[in-house]
Amino acid sequence: MTDRHYGVHGEFRDLLCSKNIKPSYQRLLILEYIMKNKNHPSAEIIFKNISRSVPTLSRTTVYNNLNIFVRKGILSSIKTNKSETRYDIIEIPHAHFYCLQCKRIIDVDLKIPLYRKNSIQGHKIEEVQVQFRGTCRNCFNKKEKKTKNVL
Amino acid sequence: MTDRHYGVHGEFRDLLCSKNIKPSYQRLLILEYIMKNKNHPSAEIIFKNISRSVPTLSRTTVYNNLNIFVRKGILSSIKTNKSETRYDIIEIPHAHFYCLQCKRIIDVDLKIPLYRKNSIQGHKIEEVQVQFRGTCRNCFNKKEKKTKNVL
DNA sequence: GTTTAGATTGTACTTATTACAATATTGTAG
DNA sequence: CTACAATATTGTAATAAGTACAATCTAAAC
Ligand SMILES: [Mn+2]
Ligand SMILES: [Mn+2]
Ligand SMILES: [Zn+2]
Ligand SMILES: [Zn+2]
DSSP states (O other): OOHHHHHHTHHHHHHHHHTTOOOOHHHHHHHHHHHHOOSOOBHHHHHHHHHHHOTTOOHHHHHHHHHHHHHTTSEEEEEOSSSOEEEEEOSSOOEEEEETTTOOEEEEOOOOGGGGOSEETTEEEEEEEEEEEEEOHHHHHHHHHHHHHHO | OOHHHHHHTHHHHHHHHHTTOOOOHHHHHHHHHHHHOOSOOBHHHHHHHHHHHOTTOOHHHHHHHHHHHHHTTSEEEEEOSSSOEEEEEOSSOOEEEEETTTOOEEEEOOOOGGGGOSEETTEEEEEEEEEEEEEOHHHHHHHHHHHHHHO
16 A cells, blocks of 8 residues: 555565566555465455455455466465365475364475476376375374373 | 165175165265266266266265265365365375366376375374376367467 | 556355255164 | 164255456556
């Protein structure tokens, strides 16, 4: 909105410009949110959090811009068990662990040659997603404790 | 429905029984469809195809039973770019290629040690999904042809 | 300051899926 | 065989995530 505000987001501003996306106020806020909260948020979570400080924000704006960011290769969209889409910054390739209990998506560093292939069995690869599903460390420990208490 | 019909599906019948699922007429048809059409169908596709011969079939039955099959470990649910869930038999582990053009999900044989791990970084793994996205061989060739014609 | 392209907003709509209650089918015990 | 209980199926209504679209707003170029 103001020049001062834009100044604060210099880094994100440059990223958007480099991808030919006009760095609007809302776009910067959305990008900033994802960059600073690397927890693979959904559109709804992003909307709720930003609209606390910007009550005029529209859900449509969030959806629109997330789609633009994905198309332009800034974000990747992650689908889990549930029906909602979640978002992650595209930077160094990594895998994800989706916890069926707490619904968190946890980064998993995994060095596999897969990420470098640009075609497989004749099909042209644009993106690779490796997703584990199960019970995360936290939830597993909690369950263990409960079991012990019962004994 | 009839004993005769059950007989035809002996193999699928046994599979369901072994998982403690009652082998109802509808369940056998759904399982049979997925087993015989290994093209990762959606609930809607399964519904449309089976209801051609069984017009009384309800969408809810299809959804219910697909969910049961997933919970019991007979099927895995695959999420793509689009919002619909697609289904695959759990047998030998393999990866998938999702074509962004024709929306087909193509099996990719990929021998990676990943499949055998049962935990990663302390998180308990129940399932691994490797999904490539891009343009499949078919669609890529079609595009090539078009480009040639233009020249 | 006007113009104009593009961004945002709010509402209505779509699509996939689930909740739920009524009905139907099955398997079992008398 | 018949009655009963347990489970499955069905149809409708509801939900949830996301998209279409038209009106309004913004910004930056002239
Ligand atoms: Mn991540
Ligand atoms: Mn497959
Ligand atoms: Zn967890
Ligand atoms: Zn294709």
